[in-house]
Amino acid sequence: MIVPMNVVLGLSAVLFAIGAFGFLARRNIILMFISVEIMLTAINISLAGFCLHHGNLRGQVLALFVIAIAAAEAGIGLGLLIAKNRNKSGADVSDLNKLKW
């Protein structure tokens, strides 16, 4: 193997951490979704690494499923955002406080 598995997993974890930080810290809902995409990409990197490590293709097939779920999530999330934008314009999550106790 060209690259050690530890490095691949480390890269995946660092990208996941950046995505998790972005999801928790950003206020713009579109950038929160994008952070989710960064996390899913990080997972795909570790799946491709496992795939090479074990010498079979299950990881790559699972990564394809992850990409399909990411597309579904983007569609639903942005559809919700458009529906919300009819009532109240803007993409700031801190404006959405009707259900806050």
Add this chain to the structure above:
Amino acid sequence: MIFDLTTGAFYYMAGASVLSAILAVTRKNPVHSMLWVLSLFMHVAGIFLVLHAEFLAAVQVIVYAGAILIFYLFIVMLLDLSGEETRPRFGAHWPLAGIAGILFIIIALFPQVEPRVAEDPSPGNLAQVGQQLFGPFALPFEIVSLVLLAAIIGAVVLARKREIEA
């Protein structure tokens, strides 16, 4: 250690993708963020090539960068986000989010994988992925198509303009 071009390319793409991800989550302008995410996805496709996942690299470029990211860009341009640059980019709780991120990075220090010889020296070509997808993974593959159909219908129902009820 002899300098290996592929290894060097991997480390370049790893560094560039981490940098692109950091810039993507910290830029104020959403369009700039999208462009950095595009850079991230392209570099990740390169990483897939180094990891012998050629089909995944092509899907990453076509589906992720080509379809999903363009979809996000359309939404950014569709909505009126003119006040975005004047507002703070992070919520007041962002140090807590930073702690959560650092905890994930700590996980990165502990992967323990014993090196092993792969059974198949060259996984990742398209024919083999196709055989897996239509052989042992045929049922999950069909279920994913149902999930996508549900997502399409859901998105149409959510984003449709509602007629005013009498």
